[in-house]
Structure formats: structure tokens, C-alpha cells
Amino acid sequence: MKPIRVIGAGLAGCEAAWQAARLGVPVILCEMKPTRYSPAHKYPGFAELVCSNSLRSAQLSNAVGLLKEEMRRLGSLVIGCADQTQVPAGAALAVDRERFSDLITERIKENPLITVISEEVEEIPSDGVTVVATGPLTDGKMAGAISDLFGGDELSFFDAVAPIVEGDSVDLSVAYFASRYGKGEPTDYLNCPFTREEYDAFYEALLHAELAPLHDFDAEAQKELTVFEGCMPVEVMAKRGYDTLRYGPMKPIGLPDPRTGREPYAVVQLRRENAAGTMYNLVGFQTHLTYGEQKRVFGMIPGLRDASYVRFGVMHRNTYIHSPGRLSPQYETTSRTGLFFAGQMTGVEGYVESASSGLIAGVSAALRARGEKPTGFPASTVIGSLGHYVAEGTIGKFQPMNASFGLLTPLAYKVKGGKRKRNDEYANRSLEMIGELNARLFGDAEKEV
Numbered sequence: 001m002k003p004i005r006v007i008g009a010g011l012a013g014c015e016a017a018w019q020a021a022r023l024g025v026p027v028i029l030c031e032m033k034p035t036r037y038s039p040a041h042k043y044p045g046f047a048e049l050v051c052s053n054s055l056r057s058a059q060l061s062n063a064v065g066l067l068k069e070e071m072r073r074l075g076s077l078v079i080g081c082a083d084q085t086q087v088p089a090g091a092a093l094a095v096d097r098e099r100f101s102d103l104i105t106e107r108i109k110e111n112p113l114i115t116v117i118s119e120e121v122e123e124i125p126s127d128g129v130t131v132v133a134t135g136p137l138t139d140g141k142m143a144g145a146i147s148d149l150f151g152g153d154e155l156s157f158f159d160a161v162a163p164i165v166e167g168d169s170v171d172l173s174v175a176y177f178a179s180r181y182g183k184g185e186p187t188d189y190l191n192c193p194f195t196r197e198e199y200d201a202f203y204e205a206l207l208h209a210e211l212a213p214l215h216d217f218d219a220e221a222q223k224e225l226t227v228f229e230g231c232m233p234v235e236v237m238a239k240r241g242y243d244t245l246r247y248g249p250m251k252p253i254g255l256p257d258p259r260t261g262r263e264p265y266a267v268v269q270l271r272r273e274n275a276a277g278t279m280y281n282l283v284g285f286q287t288h289l290t291y292g293e294q295k296r297v298f299g300m301i302p303g304l305r306d307a308s309y310v311r312f313g314v315m316h317r318n319t320y321i322h323s324p325g326r327l328s329p330q331y332e333t334t335s336r337t338g339l340f341f342a343g344q345m346t347g348v349e350g351y352v353e354s355a356s357s358g359l360i361a362g363v364s365a366a367l368r369a370r371g372e373k374p375t376g377f378p379a380s381t382v383i384g385s386l387g388h389y390v391a392e393g394t395i396g397k398f399q400p401m402n403a404s405f406g407l408l409t410p411l412a413y414k415v416k417g418g419k420r421k422r423n424d425e426y427a428n429r430s431l432e433m434i435g436e437l438n439a440r441l442f443g444d445a446e447k448e449v
Ligand SMILES: Cc1cc2nc3c(=O)[nH]c(=O)nc-3n(C[C@H](O)[C@H](O)[C@H](O)COP(=O)(O)OP(=O)(O)OC[C@H]3O[C@@H](n4cnc5c(N)ncnc54)[C@H](O)[C@@H]3O)c2cc1C
Pocket: 007, 008, 009, 010, 011, 012, 013, 030, 031, 032, 033, 036, 037, 038, 040, 041, 047, 048, 049, 050, 051, 052, 053, 119, 120, 121, 122, 133, 134, 135, 136, 137, 138, 139, 142, 215, 316, 317, 318, 342, 343, 344, 345, 349, 350, 351, 352, 354, 355
């Protein structure tokens, strides 16, 4: 059988190569390190974690915790190696990053079906089955080749992203539905109203909140981006003066609170992010605060005290495809059968999410190489829901997305006992589907990594 080609031995590329080999398909894996490193990569091993060493929550009641369990049951290389190199981190799965990378490198190199080639690939192969997984810092000729493939202007290079919260975690005894001046559908926006005292406390907290560390290459790009008012981080705007936010993203004009009939002192608007209303975006709140500070400071917004975050705001360089309509839920291009993309560049966000897309792309590429049709991963699983998000997008601008229960097909029935019980139901439903999928795809294949 002709080998499939995987470009990039990061989290997604390693997972894709591993899964294809598990299905008996030979793989050529090309990695440019150690000849060339991106500005964030430093370690010669594969699947390098470029920033935090945490793969986030290990709990099934959390979407990324459930995603890891799904992947574990599907024989994931990345999660298997993370389990074996973990360090104590409370309810999270964190790893010793060098042992993690070394173990993955070793497993890949000793796999008889995988041939590793150390080279920078500058173009997308014109035939055969290929998975491109060159990551969010893809540059040079490969970035040009990807851009050309999608019509010349389809890559985003810098992310200035506002947080997204789960719709049912917003306190509706405080927030209210309304569109400015009554234009459009009132249900498109939820409004969080501030009194003067609440605004003062929030403003002070925002001024002194802790920022995430910035890489040099991000600092340059951020400087350029901040020139555009629409992309300015909310904390930078606050530093311009006490009233800047009240005349900007927190403007209350045209948004009277139906309970008082009066306009509040300030308002944070939440825009519906999907048709089901399970996700809401904090309008104009792109930010560079640390995740912890976003939880603390944005938790002071009336109505968001107990908000669950689908994704936090980020500002960093990020090359990603505008995937809806261009990739299928199996991460295959709709324009060319046999050409797949995987990892952060497809529009998923995070280490685990990137690896999860590699898992689907690797399995699907192997099936193509065997002359079979790629299997669907249902949107009732977290891994499948991310593929569907990438292929279908949401109402607003397409932006990279973390795992979230808000992306799953809603349950067909109401669950009593609160969010935790509802999430347990999501987990039960998903793991049942994963069991069936696993049996169908791998049969008796070795499941332990
Ligand atoms: C600065 C930064 C910090 C981040 N921090 C976090 C974090 O703390 N937590 C989190 O969950 N997510 C984080 N992310 C997001 C994301 O999870 C990671 O970027 C993740 O590594 C993406 O996995 P990937 O497989 O898509 O790409 P990568 O892991 O970057 O892998 C891409 C691989 O392809 C290789 N490559 C690139 N171009 C070529 C080429 N032309 N030919 C051959 N090989 C090539 C690279 O050397 C690399 O090994 C961060 C992203 C960035 C940019």
C-alpha cells in the first residue's frame, strides 16, 4: 500500500501518524526540527508543549476531561503518553513536558509502519493521501501553499479573541435580552447591566489585572493589531480613561433594562454565538489577561458571577484556515479527496483539541488509503463535535474553539439536578458512542499505548 504522508510531528501530526499505523497503513512523517524551529519551539523531540504543561481538567464533568477519556478509549498516543508522564496537578492532567515529548518520539520512531524524515516541507504534495499538521505558527512557503489552496486570502494570522461563555451559566435574574434600540431579534443579545458602584469596582479590577506573558513575536504582531480600535484589548482601552469603556464596548445607550425602564450606567453585551443559544460571546472584550484573571475580573460583571467559559480570550499569532465549507467533519478538504488538515490550524484551540483532530484525520486518511470512506464521528461526542464545528462554524466570525459541552448535540430530554447532572448525561451518551466507534474502527486492535 502507498504510504500516507503526514507533515509536522506536533500534537496533531504524531496522533494522526499513530492512528493511521494502527489501521495498518504505512506513514511517512516529515518534521522540520531540528533543522528549523518555529519561534515558540525549542526542544528537538516531537509533540512539544510550547507553553503550559497542563492538558487541563481530568474530570468527566468537564468537556476537555471527557474529550481526553474519549481519546484514551480510542487508543490515543498523546493521551496514553500523557498518562504515563503525568505530574501531580490536582484535578488537571499535567505532564513532565520533556518526558512526554521523549516518550512520544520513541513510540513513533520504534513503530515499524512509520518512517520519519527530517525535512521542512515547502509544498503540499499534489497526489496521494496527505495530512498537513504544521501548526499555528506555520510560515514561509508552506503558509503560502496553504493560502493558495484556499484561494489566496483564507488564513488568519493573529487572534484577538473575546471570551465565550455557556448560555445557561448566565444569571437571567440579572442579565436581560435586548438588541440596541430594539433593532434585530432581542434574543440575539443578552445584556449585563452595571450600577455606578459595580462599574467602579470592575474598572479598578481591570486596571490592575495580571496579563499573560507575551512572546517577542506576538508583541510585534500585537503592536500592529492594536492600531485597529476594533482589536484593542479591553484592558488597554480601560487604561485610556475612566469613561472609555462606557463610550465603547460597555455603552448602555439604547439598551434600557426592561425591569426598570432605564438605561443602566454601563452594559456588557453578550452576543449569541450559535443557533441553539448554548454559547455567548462577550462583545468587544478581546483580552490578554491570564485565564485565572479573566475568571476573576469578568466574574464581577453582573450576571456572570458563575459563568462557565467555553473559551477564554487570547491574543497570539495563530495561522488558521477559515474551515467551514472547506473542510469536512473528518478534516478532509472538500476540494480534494485525500487531502486532510489537522491541529490548531483547522480552527480547534488547545493541545488536546489539536491532538483530537489529528486522531480523526489520521483514522480518516488511513481509511482513504485503504480505499474506504472516512467514518463519521458523531457530534454527540466531544471529539466529533469539534470536527463538526470546524466544518460548519457558527453564526459569528469563525474562530478557533476549545472543547465545550455547548458544541455537542443537545440532549433530547431535560435533566434534573443542575449542570453537573446534565454533563454526566453528556458523558454517558458520548462514551457509549465511543465504545461502538472503537469496536467498528479498530476491532481487536491493540488499544493500550
Ligand atoms: C505561543 C503559543 C502558546 C500556546 N500555548 C498553549 C497552552 O498553553 N495550552 C494549550 O492547550 N494550547 C496552547 N497553544 C495552542 C495549541 O494547542 C498549540 O499550538 C499546539 O501545539 C497545536 O498543535 P499542532 O499539532 O496543531 O501544532 P504544533 O504542536 O505546533 O506542531 C506543528 C509541528 O509541525 C512542524 N512544522 C511546521 N512547519 C513545517 C514544515 N513546513 N515542514 C515540516 N514540519 C513543519 C513544527 O516544527 C511542529 O513540530 C499555544 C499556541 C501558541 C502559538
